[in-house]
Amino acid sequence: MRTAEERSASSTDESSQQLRLALPQRHLALEQDAEWCVFDAGNGWEEVRFHDYGDVYAIPGLYEKLFYETLQCNSPATVRRLLQASLKASGETPRGLRVLDVGAGNGMVGEELASIGVNTIVGVDIVEQAVRALDRDRPGIYEAYFITDLTDLPSATRQKLAQYRFNCLTCVAALGFGDIPPRAFATAYNLVATGGWIAFNIKEHFLNGSDATGFSGLIAAMISQGILDVTTRERYQHRVATNGAPLHYVAVIGRKAADVPETMLD
C-alpha cells in the first residue's frame, strides 16, 4: 500500500512538473495572511495570494507544489501521526473513527487518515473550489463533502452532518488568520460525540493569550472548564515562510468531554 505522501506525489506530479513558481524577495518578511507567489501554469505569469485558497485550488498541483514541495508543510502528517499515537496508547484503532475534517481543502488530511485505515471521513470547507480540487486530485477519499459556513450552518446541513455521529474532529492549518473563526470551530466541535477525539493545529501565538482572534481564550477556557481533555500537545515546524523563516505551530490531540456552551462564545 502506498503512503499518503506517495499517492499525493503521483496524483499531482504531472501538473506540478509543468508549473513554474516564484516566491517574493527574501527580504520581504510577509505576515502569513499577506503571503503571495507568482506561478506560470502555461498561460504566463500570474500572482496569487496564499489565503485566496479558491484561486490556489483551481490550478492543478499548485497547492501541493507551493505548500508541500516548496514551503515544506508537514502538518497533515504531523497531526495524523500524533492522533495515531494517541489512539494506539488508548488501545483503539483508526478503523473505528468517523471523522469530521473541517477546512478540508483539497483533501490532504483525508488522504493521511485514509492511509492509516480510517473509513468514514466527511469534509467541510467554505470554498467551492476545494471540493472541485478534491474530486479532481483525490477522488473517493471522503464519504461526503459539504461546502458550507459553520458560523451560519443551515439546519438541513446540520441534520445531515449529525447523522454521521462523528467521534473525531480534525482541523489542520485552518484556524486563525481570518480562516475558521472560534464560533465555527465550536459548531464543529459540538457535532462530535462526547468522548470523541479532537485533533487540530494552530500557530503558537494564537494559543499564547495575546491574540485578537479569540482562539487563545476559547481553547484555554475549554481546557480549564473540562470541555477538552488534552492528551498530547506538540510544538513543531509547520512550514517555512516565503523568506525561509520557520513557522511554528502547536498540534493538539485530546478528547471531547462536553459541548462548548454558547456563553463561552459571547
Ligand SMILES: C[S@@+](CC[C@H](N)C(=O)[O-])C[C@H]1O[C@@H](n2cnc3c(N)ncnc32)[C@H](O)[C@@H]1O
Ligand atoms: C490552509 S488550508 C488547509 C487545508 C487542509 N486542511 C490541509 O491541511 O491541507 C485552509 C482551509 O480552510 C478553509 N476555510 C477557511 N475559512 C473557513 C471557514 N470559515 N469554514 C470552513 N473552511 C474554511 C479554506 O477554504 C481552506 O481550504
